[in-house]
Amino acid sequence: MEESVSTQAGRAPVRRVVIAGGGTAGWMAAAALSRTLGKGLEIHLVESEQIGTVGVGEATIPTLVTFHRLLGISEQEFMTAAQGTIKLGISFEGWRERDHRYIHSFGTTGQDHWSAGFQHFWLRGRERGLAEGYEAYCLESRAAEQERFAHLPRNGINYAYHMDAAGYARFLRTFAEGYGVKRIEGKIARVRTDPDSGDIASLVLEDGSELAGDLFLDCTGFRALLIGQALRVGFEDWSHWLFNDSAYAAQTTAVRDAVPYTRAIAGEAGWQWRIPLQHRVGNGIVYSSQYMDQTQALEAFTSSLEGELxxxxxxxxxxxxxxxxxxxxNCVALGLAGSFIEPLESTTIHLIQRGIMHLLRCFPAVVAQEDIDAYNRQVDAEVEHVRDFVVMHFHLTERRDTPYWDACRLMEIPASLRQRIELFRETGKVFHVPGELFGENSWIQVMLGQGVMPHRHHPAADLMGDEELSRFLGDIRAGVDRTLAQLPAHRAYLDTYCPAPRPDVPATPQRPRSGDER
Structure with missing residues (x-):
């Protein structure tokens, strides 16, 4: 609900930041702003314990490791508090064909030459019968398969986390409050705007209290109370490319050791996720209501679960x-208030993080249109890139067993995605813009996994004779084998590095000391 109120003409310097909503988005923003700019800002976060959060995004990608390092967050404390496990990639099961499986890992595969990527030498080796599967030359993929992990010198292995989303939000709350963030309990009843500028002036809570600010962050999820309801910023619908519009989620007790990868299991009209934490498992089904009704989805979901609910x-x-x-x-939407691409590649938290980092880089002394335009250009480019990558998984299917998969295979995809696929199919090359989230190896792994085999390779690979090429590929494989043999079992490593208490004994992170520069 919106209400207008007059304020002083012109925009004041940004001194008071108000974050509407908690959850992962709200508390990530609070942690980052307070840790980096807290000495010059007054930061308030308003949330209500009566309003639940979506809380299904429990898998992440490696950029969160960097985010934590920048803020000085202890990985061991975080993983203990959030029941964290390691994620080396995603196991895609039944996506290309019903019984087919491949892993999209976070690692680098093989060794590039300055003239051409490793995939070209692998393609040449495959032609000559000298190469093993593409995954054989990637440490992270092999470690995921064998359920092994350890931190390596010089960041020698790429990884992300599985985590309890609610535990993560609690952890970040304690962290942010340690740097001066003030949490306010309450529901937002009205949003007051300035009738002259159209800016948000304040939030009015149900108890009648009012919270004024210079910059507002909308972290209210799908409701988008500020950016959507109050400021009436429209929404661009992508359901003609992303058919899924519904989900069930549930947590179950763990019945086996956690694997260091997320499982994405294709179904009749969507897919299911399995995200292993230390003492429980996050489960969900994402489906299209056009091809499966709610009763069918719930039955398909519950009949597949392991462990107790x-x-x-x-x-x-x-x-x-x-x-x-x-x-x-003067309003920035983060998380679900700004965009939603289904959780297939665990990009929701990443897009929150990127929105925060862009905001920090162009943080305004005074809100100015130049900053706003630059921010929106960056965010738009990133979310379109993620959209294309996710759409690719559905479109590049060879399944013909249900109307849903037929529709995915036959749909008209964005021109930007079609160009990437055709370039790889014809030449083995990957179009990549520096700074994009998904690098060349990610595109290669998914396109190969989905059955796109290039028609030709770079001529540089033809300059190697069979003996030299065999030695080149063999040396890479041997190096992966040597490192893999040194890695302990994933669960054994967790038990030593960051053992989490049982769920009925909640963990609390240490509150940062004043001026702490960890």
Missing amino acids: VAQPWHLRFRPGRRIRCWHR
Whole structure:
């Protein structure tokens, strides 16, 4: 609900930041702003314990490791508090064909030459019968398969986390409060805007209290109370590319050791996730209501679960797409308020993080249109890149067993995605813009995994004779084998590095000391 109120003409310097909503988005923003700019800002976060968060995004990608390092967050404390396990990639099961499986790992495969990527030498070796599967030359892929992990010198292995989303939010809350963030309990009843500028002036809570600010962050999830309801910024619907619009989620007790990868299991009209934590498992089914009704989805979901339910499954409806502008006037939308691309590649938390980092880099002394435009250009480019990568998984299927997969295979995809696929199919080359989230190896792993085999390779690979090429490929494989043999079992490493208490004994991170520069 919106209410207008007059304020002083012109925009004041940004001194008071108000974050509407907690959860992962709100507390990540609070932690980053307070840790980097807290001495010059007054930061308030308003949330209500009566309003639940979506809380299904429990898998991450390696950029979160960097985010934590920048903020000085102890990895061991975080993983202990959030029941964290290691994620080396995603196991895609039944996506290309019903019984086919491949892993999209976080690692680098093989060794590039300055003239051409490793895939060209691998393609040449495959032609000559000298190469093993593409995954054989990637440490992270092999370690995932063998369920091994350890930190290596010089960041020698790429990884991300599985985590309890609610535990992560609690951890970040304690961290942010240690740097001066003030949390306010309450529900937002009205949003007051300035009738002259159109900016948000304050939030009015149900108890009648009012919270004024210079810059507002909308972390209210799909409701988008500020950016959508108050400022009426429109939403661009992508459901013609991303058919899934519904989900069930549930937590179950763990019945086996956690594997260091997420499972994405294709079904009749969508897919299911399995995210292993230390003492429980996050489960969900994402489906299209056009091809499967709610009763069918719940039956398919519950019949596949392992372990005992921690709580009854809860249902979600969503619309894939993005806000036309994520920063409008003096309001920035983060997380689900700004965009939603289904959780297939665990990009939701990454996009929150990127939104925060872009905001920090162009943080305004005074809100100015130049900053707003630059921010929106960056965010738009990133979310379109993620959209294309996710759409590719559905479109590049060879399944013909259900109407859903037929529709995915036959749909008209974005021109930007079609160009990438055709370039790889014809030449083995990958179009990549520096700074994009998914690097060349990610595109290669998924396209090969989905059955796209290039028609030719770079001529540089033909300059190696069979003996030299065999030695080149063999040396890479041997190096992976040597490192792999040194890695302990994933669960054994966790038990030593970051053992989490049982779920009925909650962990609390240490509150940062004043001026702590960890």
